Amino acid sequence: MFKSVGSGKYSVEPIYMGYTNNTATYPAQFVVRDATDPNKPLSGAGIMIRRGINNRTGVVVQTGALDDNGTASVALTSGSYTAEITKGGYETLYLSVIIRLDHQYAVGFAMPDVESDTYRIAVSWESAPLDLNSMAVSSNRARILKSSVDSLGLTTSECVTIDNAGEDDYRFYVTDFGSITSGDMMSYNMTGSGACVDVYGSEGLIGKYHVPVANAGVVWEAFELRNKTLLPVNSYYYSVEDDDLWKTK
8 A cells, every 4th residue: 555665653642741831820712523523513511621631530620511612711720631521422522731821722522422333533633724634444445434524724623434343454544635645745744733543432432543743754554443453553654655545535
Protein backbone atom coordinates (compact mmCIF):
# COMPACT_ATOMS: atom_id res chain seq x y z
CA MET A 1 0.00 0.00 0.00
CA PHE A 2 2.82 2.39 0.78
CA LYS A 3 6.53 2.79 1.02
CA SER A 4 7.66 3.03 4.63
CA VAL A 5 10.62 5.28 3.91
CA GLY A 6 11.21 7.55 6.87
CA SER A 7 8.70 5.68 8.97
CA GLY A 8 8.94 5.08 12.69
CA LYS A 9 6.83 3.92 15.58
CA TYR A 10 5.75 6.54 18.06
CA SER A 11 3.32 4.79 20.38
CA VAL A 12 3.90 7.00 23.42
CA GLU A 13 1.09 9.41 24.23
CA PRO A 14 2.09 13.11 24.33
CA ILE A 15 2.77 14.36 27.84
CA TYR A 16 0.97 17.52 28.95
CA MET A 17 2.48 19.49 31.81
CA GLY A 18 0.25 21.21 34.32
CA TYR A 19 -0.31 24.86 33.54
CA THR A 20 -0.84 27.62 36.08
CA ASN A 21 0.55 31.08 35.44
CA ASN A 22 -1.82 33.21 37.47
CA THR A 23 -5.02 33.07 39.48
CA ALA A 24 -7.15 34.80 36.87
CA THR A 25 -10.59 33.34 36.20
CA TYR A 26 -11.65 32.79 32.61
CA PRO A 27 -15.08 32.08 31.02
CA ALA A 28 -14.11 28.62 29.76
CA GLN A 29 -16.39 27.16 27.10
CA PHE A 30 -17.04 23.47 26.40
CA VAL A 31 -18.68 22.54 23.09
CA VAL A 32 -19.84 18.96 22.44
CA ARG A 33 -21.31 17.47 19.27
CA ASP A 34 -22.46 14.07 18.07
CA ALA A 35 -19.45 12.11 16.75
CA THR A 36 -21.48 10.58 13.91
CA ASP A 37 -22.95 13.95 12.91
CA PRO A 38 -20.59 16.76 13.96
CA ASN A 39 -23.18 19.39 13.03
CA LYS A 40 -25.56 18.02 15.71
CA PRO A 41 -25.07 19.56 19.18
CA LEU A 42 -25.26 17.32 22.24
CA SER A 43 -27.94 19.33 24.00
CA GLY A 44 -29.03 18.56 27.55
CA ALA A 45 -25.96 16.52 28.49
CA GLY A 46 -24.59 16.77 32.01
CA ILE A 47 -21.06 18.00 32.62
CA MET A 48 -18.75 17.50 35.61
CA ILE A 49 -15.30 19.11 35.75
CA ARG A 50 -12.27 17.89 37.69
CA ARG A 51 -8.77 19.34 38.00
CA GLY A 52 -6.00 17.61 36.08
CA ILE A 53 -5.50 15.99 32.68
CA ASN A 54 -7.42 12.73 32.20
CA ASN A 55 -8.71 12.84 35.79
CA ARG A 56 -11.83 10.67 35.82
CA THR A 57 -12.31 10.00 39.53
CA GLY A 58 -11.12 13.06 41.45
CA VAL A 59 -13.04 15.79 43.24
CA VAL A 60 -15.63 17.53 41.06
CA VAL A 61 -15.08 21.31 41.07
CA GLN A 62 -17.89 22.37 38.71
CA THR A 63 -21.13 20.86 37.42
CA GLY A 64 -23.64 21.96 34.84
CA ALA A 65 -25.50 21.06 31.67
CA LEU A 66 -25.03 21.72 27.98
CA ASP A 67 -27.51 24.11 26.41
CA ASP A 68 -29.43 23.63 23.13
CA ASN A 69 -26.23 24.42 21.23
CA GLY A 70 -24.29 21.73 23.08
CA THR A 71 -22.33 24.40 24.93
CA ALA A 72 -21.52 25.06 28.58
CA SER A 73 -19.71 28.15 29.88
CA VAL A 74 -17.89 27.65 33.17
CA ALA A 75 -15.69 30.05 35.16
CA LEU A 76 -12.29 28.38 35.69
CA THR A 77 -8.89 29.59 36.83
CA SER A 78 -5.89 28.84 34.61
CA GLY A 79 -4.80 25.21 34.79
CA SER A 80 -5.55 21.69 33.59
CA TYR A 81 -9.02 20.12 33.73
CA THR A 82 -11.01 17.09 32.62
CA ALA A 83 -14.70 17.40 31.78
CA GLU A 84 -16.95 14.34 32.03
CA ILE A 85 -19.96 14.58 29.71
CA THR A 86 -22.87 12.15 30.06
CA LYS A 87 -26.17 11.71 28.24
CA GLY A 88 -28.49 8.75 27.78
CA GLY A 89 -27.84 6.89 24.54
CA TYR A 90 -24.20 8.04 24.38
CA GLU A 91 -20.92 6.73 25.69
CA THR A 92 -19.37 8.83 28.47
CA LEU A 93 -17.01 11.42 27.03
CA TYR A 94 -13.91 12.60 28.90
CA LEU A 95 -12.55 15.85 27.54
CA SER A 96 -9.22 17.28 28.73
CA VAL A 97 -8.35 20.95 28.36
CA ILE A 98 -5.68 23.38 29.52
CA ILE A 99 -7.20 26.76 30.38
CA ARG A 100 -4.98 29.80 29.94
CA LEU A 101 -5.16 33.36 28.67
CA ASP A 102 -4.98 32.36 24.99
CA HIS A 103 -6.88 29.06 25.24
CA GLN A 104 -10.23 28.97 27.02
CA TYR A 105 -12.28 26.36 25.16
CA ALA A 106 -12.56 22.66 24.36
CA VAL A 107 -14.49 20.87 21.62
CA GLY A 108 -15.52 17.23 22.02
CA PHE A 109 -17.46 14.62 20.08
CA ALA A 110 -19.68 12.17 21.97
CA MET A 111 -20.25 8.71 20.50
CA PRO A 112 -23.75 7.17 20.41
CA ASP A 113 -23.95 3.72 22.01
CA VAL A 114 -22.34 1.05 19.82
CA GLU A 115 -23.90 -2.32 19.00
CA SER A 116 -22.09 -5.63 19.52
CA ASP A 117 -19.63 -6.75 16.82
CA THR A 118 -19.37 -3.13 15.67
CA TYR A 119 -16.61 -0.58 16.09
CA ARG A 120 -16.86 3.15 15.58
CA ILE A 121 -13.76 5.28 15.25
CA ALA A 122 -13.96 9.03 15.91
CA VAL A 123 -11.17 11.17 14.47
CA SER A 124 -10.93 14.75 15.70
CA TRP A 125 -8.37 17.54 15.45
CA GLU A 126 -7.92 21.11 16.59
CA SER A 127 -6.42 22.90 13.60
CA ALA A 128 -8.95 24.40 11.20
CA PRO A 129 -9.22 24.51 8.30
CA LEU A 130 -7.30 21.28 7.67
CA ASP A 131 -8.36 18.61 5.20
CA LEU A 132 -7.65 15.27 6.86
CA ASN A 133 -9.11 11.99 5.64
CA SER A 134 -9.75 8.83 7.69
CA MET A 135 -10.30 5.25 6.57
CA ALA A 136 -10.35 1.63 7.71
CA VAL A 137 -8.82 -0.69 5.09
CA SER A 138 -9.53 -4.42 5.25
CA SER A 139 -7.20 -7.21 4.14
CA ASN A 140 -6.39 -7.04 0.44
CA ARG A 141 -8.48 -3.84 0.28
CA ALA A 142 -11.69 -5.87 0.05
CA ARG A 143 -13.39 -3.04 1.94
CA ILE A 144 -12.36 0.59 2.35
CA LEU A 145 -14.56 2.23 4.97
CA LYS A 146 -14.69 6.02 5.25
CA SER A 147 -16.65 8.69 7.06
CA SER A 148 -19.96 9.83 5.61
CA VAL A 149 -18.92 13.37 6.60
CA ASP A 150 -15.97 15.09 4.95
CA SER A 151 -14.80 17.35 7.73
CA LEU A 152 -13.66 20.73 6.48
CA GLY A 153 -13.64 24.23 7.89
CA LEU A 154 -14.69 24.38 11.54
CA THR A 155 -16.23 20.88 11.63
CA THR A 156 -13.16 18.94 12.68
CA SER A 157 -14.37 15.40 13.23
CA GLU A 158 -15.02 12.27 11.18
CA CYS A 159 -16.49 8.90 12.15
CA VAL A 160 -15.77 5.53 10.52
CA THR A 161 -17.88 2.43 11.30
CA ILE A 162 -16.64 -1.15 11.01
CA ASP A 163 -19.80 -3.25 10.94
CA ASN A 164 -18.42 -6.70 10.18
CA ALA A 165 -15.90 -7.01 12.98
CA GLY A 166 -14.40 -10.49 13.15
CA GLU A 167 -15.02 -11.28 9.48
CA ASP A 168 -11.88 -9.45 8.41
CA ASP A 169 -8.88 -7.56 9.77
CA TYR A 170 -8.46 -3.80 9.33
CA ARG A 171 -5.77 -1.16 9.40
CA PHE A 172 -6.82 2.37 10.27
CA TYR A 173 -5.26 5.42 8.64
CA VAL A 174 -5.55 9.18 8.93
CA THR A 175 -4.08 11.11 6.01
CA ASP A 176 -3.26 14.74 5.32
CA PHE A 177 -5.32 14.78 2.13
CA GLY A 178 -4.61 18.42 1.35
CA SER A 179 -0.84 18.02 1.52
CA ILE A 180 -0.87 14.73 -0.43
CA THR A 181 -2.83 16.24 -3.32
CA SER A 182 -0.60 19.33 -3.34
CA GLY A 183 2.55 17.17 -3.33
CA ASP A 184 3.87 18.42 0.03
CA MET A 185 4.88 15.05 1.52
CA MET A 186 7.05 16.69 4.21
CA SER A 187 4.18 18.69 5.66
CA TYR A 188 3.90 19.28 9.41
CA ASN A 189 0.19 20.12 9.23
CA MET A 190 -1.18 16.85 10.60
CA THR A 191 1.53 16.27 13.20
CA GLY A 192 0.77 19.68 14.70
CA SER A 193 -3.02 19.36 14.51
CA GLY A 194 -3.60 17.63 17.85
CA ALA A 195 -5.39 14.85 15.96
CA CYS A 196 -6.80 12.08 18.09
CA VAL A 197 -8.38 8.71 17.27
CA ASP A 198 -10.95 7.28 19.73
CA VAL A 199 -12.10 3.70 19.18
CA TYR A 200 -15.46 2.57 20.61
CA GLY A 201 -16.98 -0.88 20.92
CA SER A 202 -20.14 -2.10 22.64
CA GLU A 203 -18.32 -1.78 25.99
CA GLY A 204 -17.43 1.87 25.41
CA LEU A 205 -14.08 3.51 24.72
CA ILE A 206 -11.51 0.76 24.09
CA GLY A 207 -8.63 2.64 22.49
CA LYS A 208 -7.23 6.16 22.18
CA TYR A 209 -4.37 7.21 19.90
CA HIS A 210 -2.64 10.59 19.50
CA VAL A 211 -0.94 11.74 16.33
CA PRO A 212 2.88 11.48 16.61
CA VAL A 213 4.22 14.98 17.29
CA ALA A 214 7.02 16.86 15.51
CA ASN A 215 7.19 14.51 12.53
CA ALA A 216 6.96 15.46 8.86
CA GLY A 217 4.65 13.24 6.86
CA VAL A 218 1.21 12.74 5.37
CA VAL A 219 0.00 9.25 6.42
CA TRP A 220 -0.59 8.17 10.03
CA GLU A 221 -1.30 4.48 10.60
CA ALA A 222 -2.91 4.55 14.04
CA PHE A 223 -3.83 0.93 14.79
CA GLU A 224 -4.71 -2.49 13.47
CA LEU A 225 -7.88 -4.42 14.32
CA ARG A 226 -7.04 -8.12 14.19
CA ASN A 227 -9.45 -10.83 15.36
CA LYS A 228 -11.42 -8.15 17.26
CA THR A 229 -8.23 -7.10 19.08
CA LEU A 230 -6.78 -3.59 18.88
CA LEU A 231 -3.06 -3.49 18.16
CA PRO A 232 -1.35 -0.07 18.40
CA VAL A 233 0.79 0.87 15.41
CA ASN A 234 1.26 4.68 15.46
CA SER A 235 3.54 4.78 12.41
CA TYR A 236 4.02 7.94 10.39
CA TYR A 237 4.98 8.07 6.72
CA TYR A 238 6.26 10.78 4.39
CA SER A 239 6.96 8.63 1.33
CA VAL A 240 3.87 7.02 -0.17
CA GLU A 241 3.22 5.47 -3.53
CA ASP A 242 1.22 7.33 -6.15
CA ASP A 243 -1.95 5.49 -5.26
CA ASP A 244 -5.66 6.22 -5.49
CA LEU A 245 -6.03 4.95 -1.93
CA TRP A 246 -4.52 8.18 -0.62
CA LYS A 247 -5.77 10.57 -3.30
CA THR A 248 -9.46 9.63 -3.30
CA LYS A 249 -12.04 10.91 -0.86
